[in-house]
Amino acid sequence: AIFSTVAPCSYVRGHLRSMVNFSSFFGQRSRKNKNERLLNEIEKHICLKTTSANKQQFNLDYLPYLSRNLISTLKQNTQEIAIEQCISLLDDYYLNRDDLQTIMELNTWGKTGKNLYDQLDTQTKSALTRNYNKTNHRTPYAIVDIKKLKKSKGFMDDEGEEEDEQEEEEQKDDIPIEEDAMIKLAKKPIGKVPLKKSRKK
Numbered sequence: 399a400i401f402s403t404v405a406p407c408s409y410v411r412g413h414l415r416s417m418v419n420f421s422s423f424f425g426q427r428s429r430k431n432k433n434e435r436l437l438n439e440i441e442k443h444i445c446l447k448t449t450s451a452n453k454q455q456f457n458l459d460y461l462p463y464l465s466r467n468l469i470s471t472l473k474q475n476t477q478e479i480a481i482e483q484c485i486s487l488l489d490d491y492y493l494n495r496d497d498l499q500t501i502m503e504l505n506t507w508g509k510t511g512k513n514l515y516d517q518l519d520t521q522t523k524s525a526l527t528r529n530y531n532k533t534n535h536r537t538p539y540a541i542v543d544i545k546k547l548k549k550s551k552g553f554m555d556d557e558g559e560e561e562d563e564q565e566e567e568e569q570k571d572d573i574p575i576e577e578d579a580m581i582k583l584a585k586k587p588i589g590k591v592p593l594k595k596s597r598k599k
Contacts, residue, residue, distance in 0.1 A: 436500045443539060444491045457504070464491070465505040468498060469514045472522060481526050485533065492537050495530045 440461075441453050448456055468487060472480045488498060502515035515523075 433504060437504060440493070440497050440500055440504075443493055443497060443537070447491050461501055461505055464493075464501050465514065468501065469518075472518060472526070477522055477525060480522070481529050484526060485530055488530075489535055492539070494535065494537070495527060 437453065437457055441456050444456070444460070448460060451460065464487075468484055471483045471487065474480070475483065484498075488494065493501075499515055502513050506513045
């Protein structure tokens, strides 16, 4: 116990210089979880082209390369050629339009880091979006629109479930008591049928 707990704690002991800011901690934790989710999504899209790299290698080696090449392509050439080459590079790695912004966001470090994609002029970004949406792109995965999923019957969020529960309760309230299988009504006792007196001949 001394060597495993007491001695290490005595050597690394210290004190906090400021008050613990829990709101900031949870905010950074939420951002970390979001970035991990985005990284997993891009890694799944590009995995057929980077079969020998795991998620950590992809994050350290491939993302900076893709970020530099995509931005340099859009900045150094004329608008028409730049957009064509950028879309071609995205298609080569099975990346979509949203992945481009995600790559730039994941390569922005710290509060002072600048998102290179945000530094592009609005005309170039709008033209890139229009041209990308006009062309067909073959991808080994299905692109699902979350907004459409929410509207479909197969996907329900918490609010949708609450609304359905309320509708079911209202429908249950409309059922008459006589037809409710969970309620047994007391049957009225059947009285004896009076015998008819035989007529005397």
